[in-house]
Amino acid sequence: MKIEVLERDETNIRLVIREADVPLMNALRRIALAEVPSIAIDEVVMIDNSSILQDEIIAHRLGLTPLKTDLDGYNLPEDCSCQSEFGCNLCRVTLMLDAEANDGTRSVYSGELVSENPDVIPVSDKIPIIKLAKGQKLKLEAYARLGKGKNHAKWQPVSVCAYKYFPKIEVPSEKCEDCAKCVDICPKRVLTLKEKKVKIRNLLACNLCMDCVDACPQNPPAIKVEWEKNAFIMNIESTGVLPPERIIQEATKMLDKQLKEFKKQLKAKAK
Numbered sequence: 001m002k003i004e005v006l007e008r009d010e011t012n013i014r015l016v017i018r019e020a021d022v023p024l025m026n027a028l029r030r031i032a033l034a035e036v037p038s039i040a041i042d043e044v045v046m047i048d049n050s051s052i053l054q055d056e057i058i059a060h061r062l063g064l065t066p067l068k069t070d071l072d073g074y075n076l077p078e079d080c081s082c083q084s085e086f087g088c089n090l091c092r093v094t095l096m097l098d099a100e101a102n103d104g105t106r107s108v109y110s111g112e113l114v115s116e117n118p119d120v121i122p123v124s125d126k127i128p129i130i131k132l133a134k135g136q137k138l139k140l141e142a143y144a145r146l147g148k149g150k151n152h153a154k155w156q157p158v159s160v161c162a163y164k165y166f167p168k169i170e171v172p173s174e175k176c177e178d179c180a181k182c183v184d185i186c187p188k189r190v191l192t193l194k195e196k197k198v199k200i201r202n203l204l205a206c207n208l209c210m211d212c213v214d215a216c217p218q219n220p221p222a223i224k225v226e227w228e229k230n231a232f233i234m235n236i237e238s239t240g241v242l243p244p245e246r247i248i249q250e251a252t253k254m255l256d257k258q259l260k261e262f263k264k265q266l267k268a269k270a271k
């Protein structure tokens with residue numbers, strides 16, 4: 001297998017993966033979505049809420065606020081040695097919010113949540129939680145814990161995790177009459193007209209929609225769009241809770257663990 005990094009920043013990674021197959025790519029995609037854990041608020045104790053929103057709505061909003069995850073510092077509650085319903089400092093993070101609107105209406109943002117662990121804080125401090133009118137108060141204690149996307153979407157570490165086939169486009173100059181109908185119709189602007197010739201501008205943007213093939217007035221169409229069977233472009237966009245490369249690394253670790261478990265059980269049962 002050959003992996004090439006096309007782009008990478010704080011929340012995004014785009015990879016070209018060659019000599020792989022669909023089952024593997026899909027397994028990694030699904031594990032990244034549903035199994036790689038992240039930290040999210042799971043329980044809220046309301047101390048004072050004189051706002052117009054019910055406690056449940058506020059708790060729901062807090063749950064969906066992405067928190068930076070310290071994967072190595074915490075245990076999943078089900079794996080934690082404490083086995084306590086309330087959790088311990090190895091499986092739970094406490095965040096406090098104490099907001100009051102003293103002079104006129106104001107918004108309360110995620111940045112006002114005070115965490116006991118400076119590494120587990122909201123990804124952005126600009127996420128609105130509630131609007132308070134003058135004199136209204138919101139005071140609460142929130143407990144965050146590691147969880148998995150398969151149990152609730154708030155624990156999903158990715159906002160995008162998708163792959164597509166690596167496109168292959170050919171425009172044979174001897175067949176193509178350069179009418180540029182394919183250039184105009186392409187929604188991703190993959191093609192361009194250079195010196196009155198149809199050329200490929202951005203191959204990787206192609207999502208194999210085949211609009212260009214349908215638009216070609218020739219029969220059979222001059223433009224040929226295909227895909228490589230064993231090459232993929234994978235795009236991972238983290239919600240900010242974990243670096244994107246960490247998410248895919250964790251996904252591979254989990255796949256490995258599951259396969260080992262499968263092998264172990266099979267060996268034991270087949271004896």
Ligand SMILES: [Zn+2]
Nearest residue numbers: 080082088091
């Ligand atoms: Zn614990």
